[in-house]
Amino acid sequence: MFLISLICTISPLYGKEYTVTKVIDGDTIQLETGEIVRYIGIDAPELYVKNGGTEFYAKEAAKYNRKLVFLKKVRLEFDVEKKDQHGRLLAYVFVKNTFVNAELVRLGYARALIKPPNIKYKDMFLAYQQKAMEEERGLWQEKKKDTETTYIGNKRTYVLHRPSCPLAKKISDKYRIIFRSRMDAIRIGYTPCRQCKP
Ligand SMILES: [Zn+2]
Structure with a gap:
């Protein structure tokens, strides 16, 4: 039993390695196998927003992710769900001793994303995010002022809404939480x- 748990713990250090052949954005890559990997526990700004444009710091995040992983050998560690609904692998990614997901949050290239059930490193990511926010690194340089008097959060999905959002109106009382400031929730x-x- 001890040996099994030990192997599980250290497996990302000695697991199978894949070469990264493409960096799609700050939190998504493609492997030599053709598979797409979405980093879990984090969310980088979007390079392509639906109505056009790019989110603040998206280009920098993609560029830094590229620096960390492009044409390098990576190892993958999984959480509860191995794939998302788009068939992408959901993984924690390591290059040698660098934990890529954590590094992107630590340097302000991505936010911590709490998306149950894949929350193995939640506390680590939130601690890194807290520090990046305090130091105003990367995407935290953008100062967004509160434009609403309250914001509505969903305690189950950890998504934050404006009170007028149709999705906010659908949240049951059990999961609804009210914030006075958007940063209180993001923190x-x-x-x-x-x-x-x-
Ligand atoms: Zn919304």
Whole structure:
């Protein structure tokens, strides 16, 4: 039993390695096998927003991710869900001793993303994010002022909405939480809704 748990713990250090052949953005890559890997526990700004344009710091995040992994050998560690609904692998990615997901949060290239059930490194990512916010690294240089008097969070999905968002209205009482400021929510791991963009 001890040996099995030991092997599980150290497996990312000695696991199978894959070469990264393409960097899609700050949190998504393609392997030599053709498989797409979405980093879990983090969310980098979007390079391509639906209505055109690029989110703040998206290019820098993609560039730094490229620096960390492009044409390098990576090892993957999985959480509860191995793939998302798009068939992408959901993984924690390592290059030698560098934990790529954590490094991107630590340097302010990505936010911590709490998306149950894949939350193995939640506490580590939130601690790194807290520090990056305090030091105003990377994407945290953008100062977004509160434009609403309250914001609505979903305690189950960790998504933050404006009160007028149709998705916010659907949250049951059990999971609804009210914040006075968007940063109060983001600090503890909430992610702005892609639809109402609080
Ligand atoms: Zn929303």
